[in-house]
Amino acid sequence: MSFEPGALPAGGMIPLCVPEIRGREWEYVKDCLDTGWVSSVGSYVERFEAGVAARAGQGHGVAVVNGTAALHMALKLAGVGPGDEVVMPSLTFIAPANAVHYLGAHPVFADAEPDYWQMDVEQVRGFLAEECEVGNGVLRNRSTGRRVAALLPVHILGHPVEMGALMELSERFGLPVVEDATESLGGTWRGRPLGGIGHFGCFSFNGNKILTTGGGGVLVARDKQAAIRARYFTTQAKDDPVEYRHEEVGYNYRLTNLQAAMGCGQLENLEAYVEAKRRIAQRYAAAFEGRPGLCFMREASWAHSAFWMSTVRVDPDFGGGSRNLMHQLGMRGIQSRPLWQPLHLSGAHRGAQHLGCSVAERLWKEALSLPCSVGLSSEDQERVIEAILGGNS
Ligand SMILES: Cc1ncc(COP(=O)(O)O)c(C=O)c1O
The missing domain is CATH 3.90.1150.10 (Aspartate Aminotransferase, domain 1)
Structure with missing residues (x-):
């Protein structure tokens, strides 16, 4: 079943979760239409990514076409590559596992803990401490022989994963953390905004999320160079925009100014x-x-x-x-x-x-x-x- 707002019988259906558009979205989108700044360059893109990064307590934001693209890019910039493994929860929407797959890497699925239903960090600790070993400075899963390259906690349903214990594992095993905070913008762990605790954080703005741009995402990064690389890869990795030279394979992943304008209106609420x-x-x-x-x-x-x-x-x-x-x-x-x-x-x-x-x-x-x-x-x-x-x- 799916319910589009316009199709709801008056007083009849009660949908699961539909967008709320009550702010300055119309005004900002109209501004794009009036000025012709509709594509992926424009002041709303910059304003939106800065606004999301500020809400996440991270220095740098890069707006992308959706949350899945944000995860794909964040994992790539965290150094995940073909044949690597990424530890993540089994109980989540499939997008983060797909993003791992896009890089030729393999998910290792952890359980949910029974209290708050989030990734079981104690189980992850057991896996890293007892089932992995370090050789030549590389952490490997003993059973597969593969390098364990990153931790990918997903804050499902709006609630945080226990990030204190997870960040300890990150330090102890030298693993970057990509937070999937797509469902949790506005939530905090011990007062710290979700998506802003790990090395990267990813947000989604699809139609059923807390805020929506119709479709959209933002990745936030602790490190400025990583954000610069994210911007490079999400705009087809242009090395010379005049001569169209490209040294690496990039992606057409940037959000449009139109969508970002809607996002700026949403963010105010x-x-x-x-x-x-x-x-x-x-x-x-x-x-x-x-x-x-x-x-x-x-x-x-x-x-x-x-x-x-x-x-x-x-x-x-x-x-x-x-x-x-x-x-x-x-x-x-x-x-x-x-x-x-x-x-x-x-x-x-x-x-x-x-x-x-x-x-x-x-x-x-x-x-x-x-x-x-x-x-x-x-x-x-x-x-x-x-x-x-x-x-x-
Ligand atoms: C946990 C989780 N990760 C990633 C995504 C992907 O976001 P998007 O639909 O914007 O690609 C979603 C939502 O769809 C999600 O719920």
Whole structure:
């Protein structure tokens, strides 16, 4: 099922998550149209990348066509290449694993931890400490003989991975960290913005994200030279733009000024939108508190989650289980959605090593994301809660 805003029957369907466009987007986009600055060079591109980098607490931002391209470039600049391995979670949308694959590298999938459903950093520690070895200054996975080249934590659903423990591993094993913060702009770990803790951070602005540019991404980098290289690679690696000389293979990955203009309008409302997401999550949490069979996603004491997607774990005997509940909600005009098939089970990444992913498998079977658009009214949210609890308490 997909619901475009224009197709919603009045007062009828409650979609999972639709864009909120209530700021100066029209004004900024019109400015591009009026001035002819519509393509990938323009003042809004620079303003947007600087704005996202500032929100992420990183020095440098590079705007790109989408979050997947941001991940691809960040991993490349982190030094990941053919035959390398990248440690990442199994429970995530597939894009970061695909970005690893684009570089000819291999994902190693870690489980989710049961409390906040994020990448299990303790399991990653066990893998690096016990299943890898250093030889000639290179960290290798003993079972495959491949170089382990990077850590790729994904802050799923708006909540941070435990970045303190992860950054310790980064230092101890000399591994760069690429944060996939595509779902978590506006969230923090111990007060530090997500995407701004590792060496690189990646954001997405597709239609269901907290902010949208229709489609778009930004990669942020700690290191200025890395950002310069990112700009070079994302604009076809031009060595001489007049003579069209190219020493390396580049990509046509830059965001357009039109999309960046929309992003600048969206960015002005980031704090308000994250607050709205948090209010929605708090209402669900309060409604489901103490209800046998339901466990709403939790927030760690060290986290300020952006609560991108309000998600509840449903026991198999509550409402006939998550898929049955999804069906029941759908019959009442309410859209809900399971989490992603864990990637160690995905045919697209068949054969990749995993470290034991039972929590991810359980969450896949039991978790359900509920309507949580920034503009969700309290009446519509009550309708969702009533539909879940009404027939099942
Ligand atoms: C965790 C995660 N990583 C990467 C992406 C890719 O972003 P995009 O759709 O902008 O390519 C998404 C969203 O689609 C995502 O949820």
